[in-house]
Amino acid sequence: MKITLKKKKLKNDRNSLFIEYYKGSQLDKDGKRIHIRDFEYLKLYPYQNPQSNSEKKENKEIELLAEQILSIRKAEFFQGKFDIKNTSKSKRRFLDYFHEKTEEKIDSPKNYGNWTATLAHLKRCIGPNLLFEEIDESFIKQVRNYFDKEARTKSDTLLSLNSKYSYYNKFKASLRAAFDDGYLSINFASKTKSFEQAESQREYLTHQELQALANTESKYKVLKNAFIFSCLIGLRWSDINSLTWSEVRDEDNGVSRINFRQQKTEGVEYLYISAQARSMLGERKDPSERVFKGLKYGAVYNNEIVRWCNRAGISKHITFHSARHTNAVLLLENGADIYTVSKRLGHREIRTTAIYAKIVDQKMKEAANLIPEIKI
Known part of the structure; x- marks a missing residue:
């Protein structure tokens, strides 16, 4: 991808600055080459021909800001391309993030209860200060092993197969969301296998x-x-x-x-x-x-x-x-x-x-x- 800062002339003697994301080209069904571009308009409007010192100063500040935004966009692209973690987000504590995702389910009582129960288990097997930057495949295996062999119910019995399936899937959902939100550069949810779901007993009335x-x-x-x-x-x-x-x-x-x-x-x-x-x-x-x-x-x-x-x-x-x-x-x-x-x-x-x-x-x-x- 080619990321470029460009400008467009407006009728009011100003320019409109925007970033062009050039994604290459392809042939359409008629054999015509189509160029694929996305645009991000920065809402920055320097003068086309600045006259006074104040106009020149304003143009200089606007152009500096535009260049800084361009640098950020390029850095974000290369972070994704080379699996470089966002350093600020990677410093966040995982359990804080999971708690935030749990609270988003509060309007769905049953789902909220499952997320809350999962959080309680995660607090038993994950340190409170664990950061996103410390998450790797070894950590994922550790959590899965906890639910499989160590996690216990309030009655001090091992979890049923369906409980393992439910709780671990909530953990995977949080990993998937963290990847989408930019806290993780790798989607670990796609790299770990869920537990099998047992066929539950469905009690009914004749x-x-x-x-x-x-x-x-x-x-x-x-x-x-x-x-x-x-x-x-x-x-x-x-x-x-x-x-x-x-x-x-x-x-x-x-x-x-x-x-x-x-x-x-x-x-x-x-x-x-x-x-x-x-x-x-x-x-x-x-x-x-x-x-x-x-x-x-x-x-x-x-x-x-x-x-x-x-x-x-x-x-x-x-x-x-x-x-x-x-x-x-x-x-x-x-x-x-x-x-x-x-x-x-x-x-x-x-x-x-x-x-x-x-x-x-x-x-x-x-x-x-x-x-x-x-x-x-």
């Missing part, structure tokens, strides 16, 4: 269990309505909690749907809902008002789900997210194809939905042996 739960009172009516609503349509906790009446659309033909942006993927979804699901929402209120007003996230409501299930005679470890699993399994059991279920759940990849298909297939296998053996 139709009979869901009916038993519906027939059982919960201490918090809003929790009961929100949970069963999620079982019927498959929304995540975060989307249920943030759902407002402006996102609930009642069409003239009696069909209802919700238009919302998924908190996790940020994708816009249009989800048709059954008449029963719509009836659970009650009468329409102010557009900006939350549909499930008073719903809260925390130990009190989580514990109530367990107690509510116990009162209904359900011994499974059910969480609010189990409602989403329940919806997927019930849809597949009742004839919905896997592609439709995937779209309704807002999955980006069909393989995520395929896990539920395995559950249904396993139940089909179990059903094959339900009929008692007959004597022939």
Whole structure:
């Protein structure tokens, strides 16, 4: 790349100074040579023909400043080309940077919790004064080895495979961000392998269990309505909690749907809902008002789900997210194809939905042996 300081004449007897980044040339489809250039306008305007001493002095100061900017731009280019670290950024402490990235996730409770937990682990295996300039492949291996063989839970047990996968991926994400932000000249995230993710146990309710739960009172009516609503349509906790009446659309033909942006993927979804699901929402209120007003996230409501299930005679470890699993399994059991279920759940990849298909297939296998053996 060729980096050059240039000027352009303006109509007001001034010049406009800019930096041209010449990136070479290439032939277009017609065989014509195209020159590739980028421009950075410096917003510096020296006189074309300075007359007075003050004008000449101003021109001299402007030209000096422009030359200094040009030198900085050239230095930045060569730093990147030859993997030279930015010396000022490389002096920053890594844990301070990770903490900053953690705080950026505060609006996403679950993600923020995972980043916070990762930070707590990193403080156990990384010195508080470790600088970016000290990070190398040996350091990356040291952190990976910590999560693999040393990190322990609050119960003093080794981390599960999924915990290793989650925490180490947060560490890799911070390395990738540090590279993008100029703190590292090497993208170490691309040079280290993540842990394999284990297939998690997806607890769900059968139709009979869901009916038993519906027939059982919960201490918090809003929790009961929100949970069963999620079982019927498959929304995540975060989307249920943030759902407002402006996102609930009642069409003239009696069909209802919700238009919302998924908190996790940020994708816009249009989800048709059954008449029963719509009836659970009650009468329409102010557009900006939350549909499930008073719903809260925390130990009190989580514990109530367990107690509510116990009162209904359900011994499974059910969480609010189990409602989403329940919806997927019930849809597949009742004839919905896997592609439709995937779209309704807002999955980006069909393989995520395929896990539920395995559950249904396993139940089909179990059903094959339900009929008692007959004597022939």
